[in-house]
Amino acid sequence: MGLGEQISPPDPPKRANGSTTASIKSYAPATGELLGEAKVYSPVEVQAAVERTRIAQEAWGLLPVEERAERVLRFRDAIMDRAEEVVDLLARETGKPRHEALSHEVFALADLITYYCKNAASILAPREVPLHLLKHRRSVLHYVPRGVVGIISPWNFPLVIPMGDTVAALITGSGVVIKPSEVTPLIALKAKEIWDSTGLPEDLLQVVTGFGETGKALIDAGVQKIVFTGGVATGKRVAAACGEKLIPCVMELGGKAPLIVCEDADLERASRAIVFGGFANSGQVCIGVERVFAHESVYEGVVSRVTELSKKLRQGDSMAELVDVGAIIFPKQIEVAEKHIADAVAHGAKVEAGGQRKEGPGQFFEPTVLSGCSTDMTVMREEIFGPIVPIMKVSSDEQAIELSNDSHLGLNAYVFTTDRDKGRRIAERIEAGSVVVNDVLINYACPETPFGGVKDSGFGRVHGDDALRDMAEVRHINFDRIKPPSKDPLWYPYSHKTYQWSLRGLRALFSGRGLLQRIGELL
Ligand code: NAD
Numbered sequence: 001m002g003l004g005e006q007i008s009p010p011d012p013p014k015r016a017n018g019s020t021t022a023s024i025k026s027y028a029p030a031t032g033e034l035l036g037e038a039k040v041y042s043p044v045e046v047q048a049a050v051e052r053t054r055i056a057q058e059a060w061g062l063l064p065v066e067e068r069a070e071r072v073l074r075f076r077d078a079i080m081d082r083a084e085e086v087v088d089l090l091a092r093e094t095g096k097p098r099h100e101a102l103s104h105e106v107f108a109l110a111d112l113i114t115y116y117c118k119n120a121a122s123i124l125a126p127r128e129v130p131l132h133l134l135k136h137r138r139s140v141l142h143y144v145p146r147g148v149v150g151i152i153s154p155w156n157f158p159l160v161i162p163m164g165d166t167v168a169a170l171i172t173g174s175g176v177v178i179k180p181s182e183v184t185p186l187i188a189l190k191a192k193e194i195w196d197s198t199g200l201p202e203d204l205l206q207v208v209t210g211f212g213e214t215g216k217a218l219i220d221a222g223v224q225k226i227v228f229t230g231g232v233a234t235g236k237r238v239a240a241a242c243g244e245k246l247i248p249c250v251m252e253l254g255g256k257a258p259l260i261v262c263e264d265a266d267l268e269r270a271s272r273a274i275v276f277g278g279f280a281n282s283g284q285v286c287i288g289v290e291r292v293f294a295h296e297s298v299y300e301g302v303v304s305r306v307t308e309l310s311k312k313l314r315q316g317d318s319m320a321e322l323v324d325v326g327a328i329i330f331p332k333q334i335e336v337a338e339k340h341i342a343d344a345v346a347h348g349a350k351v352e353a354g355g356q357r358k359e360g361p362g363q364f365f366e367p368t369v370l371s372g373c374s375t376d377m378t379v380m381r382e383e384i385f386g387p388i389v390p391i392m393k394v395s396s397d398e399q400a401i402e403l404s405n406d407s408h409l410g411l412n413a414y415v416f417t418t419d420r421d422k423g424r425r426i427a428e429r430i431e432a433g434s435v436v437v438n439d440v441l442i443n444y445a446c447p448e449t450p451f452g453g454v455k456d457s458g459f460g461r462v463h464g465d466d467a468l469r470d471m472a473e474v475r476h477i478n479f480d481r482i483k484p485p486s487k488d489p490l491w492y493p494y495s496h497k498t499y500q501w502s503l504r505g506l507r508a509l510f511s512g513r514g515l516l517q518r519i520g521e522l523l
Helices: 043-062 065-081 083-094 098-123 160-171 185-196 212-220 232-245 267-283 299-311 331-346 397-405 420-428 464-471 496-510 515-522
Strands: 024-027 034-038 127-129 137-144 148-152 175-179 205-207 225-229 249-252 257-261 289-295 350-353 368-371 388-394 412-416 434-437 473-480
Touching: 024 185, 034 185, 043 148, 043 175, 043 205, 043 212, 065 083, 065 098, 065 160, 065 185, 083 098, 083 185, 098 160, 098 267, 098 464, 148 160, 148 212, 160 175, 160 185, 160 225, 160 464, 175 212, 185 205, 212 232, 225 232, 232 249, 257 267, 257 397, 267 289, 267 299, 267 388, 267 412, 289 299, 289 397, 299 350, 299 368, 299 388, 331 350, 331 368, 331 388, 388 397, 397 420, 412 420, 420 434
Parallel strands: 148 175, 148 225, 175 205, 225 249, 257 289, 257 412, 289 388, 368 388, 412 434
Antiparallel strands: 024 034, 127 137, 137 473, 350 368
């Protein structure tokens, strides 16, 4: 396990019957206050929840897409009515500023639900696929419900991540069982409470709180798809468990987003983007800025402006005061940040801002800027998931691209340049699921586009039209265009004559510029 690998609390002890002895306690990271408790679902209870969801899904799956979308909009409206209550709980349970709870979670979720509900009927409408050879037949793709989708989610965006995936699954006609992070169970339970208040089928959406064991039990409970968001190490275990059961899965894992500052960049915008992209949610963002490659001609300017801006950030409990940066989710993450900084300093980096934990109550770590960084430092290679921005000098765009790609992760990447075409050319060469030019984090707010990673950042996508179709099961229906003959020449009995015809047909169609290509050129 690397320094940056996420460290969740250990699973609690088990009773002989497999149920757990402990409940989950949720503490406010900014104050240490106990916010509430949630039960730990045993495997037997998870199985029962999946069965109840399956029964509720049978009727739900029969509804036309338009009707499902209309009902899901009721859920959105109920969240809107209680938006401030949700924002406050998010801010308390995660320690993030209320501004971020509002815009990065509640707003983003409302927009995603709206986009999907507005467009689901056309995205999921049966699609005819023109057949290039078998002109006597037609193929139509239908998007049918899978059954029960299991969603296993992390603590850093405990509303928008699980509920965004939930809404996609519900619209496609599936039921959903969510296993939220053990660190933030209350917000998932709040979403469930809001769902139940809308008069929508209660069992269709269920939340099974618990630790990793509960997540494991969900995979074993007979679900038809898993959408997992979390760390790489857990993701590998989850993907293996899904593979064992041949359950399709989406893996949304860690990131190590590079941000390239080209020679011609707007330095003020680039510096502000680094500070916002690096310290939003205290750096606990899978697409947060995790390493900066600044061209040597602008490096000094970037370091000094980023340092200046970082020192001005207000940090604290957003429930008590106006702050820019909130708390760190649990103490272990602070130790991870300290180890990265110590390693970086030992390898020659300079701490330009921050670098220290703040004394309690609550868990806080100062927004930290490191200059003079190099790729032999853990802070430049492993996911940090904390408020640290390491900056490295590069001599060319070419070197920046090469170093950006020299990573086992590939979720997001950023390029800053005033030459839009150059920005796009660089973006095309970066190995990542999304590359954003002259902005940060913004792609998560584009519900029309796919979101996900390459390499160890995972596979499969959420958001966008294809991900909605993937949430459903595709059923290919192939049927005759004209009345077929009673005796099909391609069926039994085989004869030497039919073999010769097939051979002639094969050559006519596929040799050189065969018949098929010539027909294609004529049409
Ligand atoms: P984590 O991997 O520790 O936990 C994620 C979830 O998996 C939790 O609900 C946990 O209880 C559950 N889990 C643990 N062991 C399990 C098992 N064996 N079987 C089934 N479920 C199990 O991750 P975390 O610390 O909650 O979240 C932080 C990580 O998530 C970071 O690495 C971050 O980059 C990543 N993340 C990725 C995205 C993305 O979209 N790619 C978004 C947010 C966070």
